[in-house]
Amino acid sequence: MLHEEVVGRIRDILLDGEIPPGARIPERELCERLDISRTPLREALKVLAAEGLVQLLPHRGSRAAKLTDKDMRDLFEVCQGLEALAGELACERITDHEIAEIAAAHAAMVQHYREGDLLQYYRGNRAIHEGIVNAAGNPVLSGLYASVTARIRRARYVTPMTPQRWAFAVSEHEAILNALQRRDGAGLSHILRAHLRHKREEVLQAGFAETEASELTLKIA
Amino acid sequence: MLHEEVVGRIRDILLDGEIPPGARIPERELCERLDISRTPLREALKVLAAEGLVQLLPHRGSRAAKLTDKDMRDLFEVCQGLEALAGELACERITDHEIAEIAAAHAAMVQHYREGDLLQYYRGNRAIHEGIVNAAGNPVLSGLYASVTARIRRARYVTPMTPQRWAFAVSEHEAILNALQRRDGAGLSHILRAHLRHKREEVLQAGFAETEASELTLKIA
DNA sequence: TGGATCCTTTTTGCATTCAAAAATAGAGAT
DNA sequence: ATCTCTATTTTTGAATGCAAAAAGGATCCA
Known part of the structure; x- marks a missing residue:
């Protein structure tokens, strides 16, 4: 699976609200589901964080961004x-x-x-x-x-x-x-x-x- | 060094034209220079690619984006x-x-x-x-x-x-x-x-x- | 019972490793 | 010498491994 596709898949999961805003993003689960290892998953998460869809908390993982x-x-x-x-x-x-x-x-x-x-x-x-x-x-x-x-x-x-x-x-x-x-x-x-x-x-x-x-x-x- | 800092440093290198537009981005060199391994460097490159500053070519690495x-x-x-x-x-x-x-x-x-x-x-x-x-x-x-x-x-x-x-x-x-x-x-x-x-x-x-x-x-x- | 502290487990972030793909160099043929 | 095909090296992309940090419990004390 290509990098952009991984980003797209996770974006859809977030936009569908499957991972609700504010919820922790379960790396392990997503890895299994997309059948990739953590490295490409985390690359995608950083990209989505730059887009504003994901919030990265140092040493506390990533969460689906919550909009005020x-x-x-x-x-x-x-x-x-x-x-x-x-x-x-x-x-x-x-x-x-x-x-x-x-x-x-x-x-x-x-x-x-x-x-x-x-x-x-x-x-x-x-x-x-x-x-x-x-x-x-x-x-x-x-x-x-x-x-x-x-x-x-x-x-x-x-x-x-x-x-x-x-x-x-x-x-x-x-x-x-x-x-x-x-x-x-x-x-x-x-x-x-x-x-x-x-x-x-x-x-x-x-x-x-x-x-x-x-x-x-x-x-x- | 924090993720955002890595992104910032590379962004500056690109904006300063230190890596000229179109030039290949030397992963190894940048790793040594920033004293990080390839994993966080590549995460940063994907983010910069999403920003449009870096162009990713599948299996051919990344280049500084060239503007027409x-x-x-x-x-x-x-x-x-x-x-x-x-x-x-x-x-x-x-x-x-x-x-x-x-x-x-x-x-x-x-x-x-x-x-x-x-x-x-x-x-x-x-x-x-x-x-x-x-x-x-x-x-x-x-x-x-x-x-x-x-x-x-x-x-x-x-x-x-x-x-x-x-x-x-x-x-x-x-x-x-x-x-x-x-x-x-x-x-x-x-x-x-x-x-x-x-x-x-x-x-x-x-x-x-x-x-x-x-x-x-x-x-x- | 409530709360603080310590220890175990889990998770995170990064370095390293490994297989596959691409670039490079070298040998042989023309 | 030039071109082509092959073997070697390098580089890329991804999985795994490892140390540090955080979360989760258990224990002890009031």
């Missing part, structure tokens, strides 16, 4: 900035073909919305945002965006979705697609910012605070 | 976006004390400009930009900014500086400080964007292309 409300706010703030930038650049550079692809993804997402399939909706949602970012034609930007969104992903999916919010989000996406089709960079940038600000408020309002079991115990006691 | 003109453009583009965002946020959050600190750094930088001390000027320049970014109060943003600027750093310092360009850059910095003092987020954001756009043009115009010795040889032959 502040962390979440910061991540959304940066994400807004990156998407806004991507929106502007995408409007300058996007091809008709790419627009068509995003329009198709949008249509599919709306269909999932109508069917009430939240999981598929989120998947489509993500494809659209990623599509826009990639249409900016800037791999550095795409990379940073991927790293930032990875860290917020769990929160996005966990936050409860009300019918009103959902309908509004879809209407925002209509506006996003529209601005993109008109290649209105400033407009797209503005809508994306608002869209993410709304999402952030949802997430924070839902009281997203990744608290660890042991800490909870401590606070109660 | 496109890479440089992309990095500047993202850097612009990050600084613009930071400028807006900083204006909302910066304290009088922080403004005073940046004003002091600015004064010092202008003094270095008058003295014609380019190195010290760059140092002050960097302190100002970092000060603004940090004043945004968003560690995620600061982290991404640090990572992006690290990769451009060498180019910035290598590019020749004409008296005209230098004078203009200083005047831009006057405007930057002014906007910050007025807490004019939109204005600051706009000036920072222009400032970086100019810098990028300088760098790219200077024909910054990190070409490897062996490649040169190949091209000549």
Whole structure:
């Protein structure tokens, strides 16, 4: 197994919440599961720590990073900035073909919305945002965006979705697609910012605070 | 020596150009020099590869990453976006004390400009930009900014500086400080964007292309 | 019963080792 | 001499081994 694949596998395990935030990462178990020795596993953990998904405690091993409300706010703030930038650049550079692809993804997402399939909706949602970012034609930007969104992903999916919010989000996406089709960079940038600000408020309002079991115990006691 | 320190030391070696872009990274030598074994060294290299400073070639070791003109453009583009965002946020959050600190750094930088001390000027320049970014109060943003600027750093310092360009850059910095003092987020954001756009043009115009010795040889032959 | 101290076990971090892959050098053929 | 094929050396990537540190218990005392 290649180094990047190991990193990817562990990243998925963390993002799926299989190892909950704050929990210790069991080196031995992961080694057995991925059928690798500790050396490549630890290399991957250091990389993930640099990405902010893993917290390394000297002589105390590694834990799945725990996000505070502040962390979440910061991540959304940066994400807004990156998407806004991507929106502007995408409007300058996007091809008709790419627009068509995003329009198709949008249509599919709306269909999932109508069917009430939240999981598929989120998947489509993500494809659209990623599509826009990639249409900016800037791999550095795409990379940073991927790293930032990875860290917020769990929160996005966990936050409860009300019918009103959902309908509004879809209407925002209509506006996003529209601005993109008109290649209105400033407009797209503005809508994306608002869209993410709304999402952030949802997430924070839902009281997203990744608290660890042991800490909870401590606070109660 | 702590893991982060190893990463830092190697990063410095790369940024100082001690291992030139494209050159193989001599594991054995670095091990001896840092007095560590290959295990922690390789962990650090994987982290730096994730940061984009090192290129890993399967079964062929690691090389100092080489930046193409496109890479440089992309990095500047993202850097612009990050600084613009930071400028807006900083204006909302910066304290009088922080403004005073940046004003002091600015004064010092202008003094270095008058003295014609380019190195010290760059140092002050960097302190100002970092000060603004940090004043945004968003560690995620600061982290991404640090990572992006690290990769451009060498180019910035290598590019020749004409008296005209230098004078203009200083005047831009006057405007930057002014906007910050007025807490004019939109204005600051706009000036920072222009400032970086100019810098990028300088760098790219200077024909910054990190070409490897062996490649040169190949091209000549 | 509660708590402090010491000892055992486990885990961590790094050095070392080992097999496989790549680079290098050398011999032979043209 | 140059090219090619093979044998040797070097380097890489990963597993194992080892010392130090931390966690987990047991014992002793109040």
